[in-house]
Amino acid sequence: MxxxxxxxxxxxxxxxxxxxxxxxxxxxxxxxxxxxxxxxxxxxGGKDGLARALVRDAADGYLAGVERALGTAGGTADRLAATAAWTVRAVRTNVLVKALLTGCWNERLPRPGPLAAGCPDPLPGPRSADPGPPTPAELLRRAGERAVAALDGERPPHDPEALAVTCEIALRLALSYALVPAPSGTGGEPAPLVRHVVARAPDAVSGTSPTAGARSPRGSPGRSTPA
Incomplete structure (x- = not known):
């Protein structure tokens, strides 16, 4: 209840x-x-406290959804595809999540600023040092950190740097789909593209590139590129 x-x-x-x-x-x-x-x-405590709680709830709810998506069955590509699909759905259905992830606030939305120094937060709980809503970069970073933490336990182990970049790519692809819908007839969802990108990205498991050993146009050995 x-x-x-x-x-x-x-x-x-x-x-x-x-x-x-x-x-x-x-x-x-x-x-x-x-x-x-x-x-x-x-x-x-008042309308500003309600606004602050709404924004917190939107950010927390989005991150909780990221963790649920990362807990779905499958490998790295499937779990990142589920995370991307959740991100698109959250942006499209919750105006506060959209504002938090894109920075596109307007006069219709509550946007509480940080509390003034020495001003207690009227909300219950340990919130007295509330810095205000996270920036889009901060919220995306938190989502990426959760993705890395969830996927890092897969076997064989991932290359940490490659995995972090792969997770960020998946999230940024999701945001592009949320803001600019795909053409009709393509399904309009980011999951297929995320799977494609993860599959073709430099290998986050072995740390090598799918084109490792290939020759460059000048004939020099190909080099692995971080994902």
């Missing part, structure tokens, strides 16, 4: 689908959630 906090966050996010954040009223959020306005204030 969802908690009052979870129901309130869902109600606030639903309100954003039709209203700009400046027009979202606390009393309406409480009513939609089926709780008292006092309960809302007890949970978030």
């Amino acid at each position: 969802p908690t009052a906090r979870e129901v309130l966050l869902d109600a606030a996010l639903s309100a954003l689908a039709t209203l700009p954040w400046t027009s979202v009223r606390m009393v309406d959020v409480a009513s939609a959630a089926g709780v008292s306005r006092q309960t809302l204030h007890n949970e978030f």
Whole structure:
């Protein structure tokens, strides 16, 4: 059964689908959630606290989805393809995830800044040093770190540097699909392209390139390139 906090966050996010954040009223959020306005204030302290919680929840929810996708069956290509598919779905269905990953904020969205020095966070829990929402680069880095940690345990072992770059490529491909949909008839999803890129990238398992040993146009030995 969802908690009052979870129901309130869902109600606030639903309100954003039709209203700009400046027009979202606390009393309406409480009513939609089926709780008292006092309960809302007890949970978030005020509208800025609710905004801060919404943004945190969006970032945490996206990263939790990344971890779920990385836990699917299959090898590196399959698990990164699932992660890319989740990233596209999250960006397309949650306006806050889209803003967090792209930096495309507008006046319709809540965008709490960092707390002023010495100003306690009204939200419960150890959040007194909240720096504000992560930048797109920070959120993408956190997703990449989770991917590397999840895939590093595969056998045979991956080359760490190659794996890190391969994970970043998959995530950035996903963002390109989320922002610029693929042509009709191609399926519109990043998974096939991610699998193709991972398969043809320099080998993250052995650390060698698929073209290792090939000759360059000048006749010199081919060189492995980090993935």
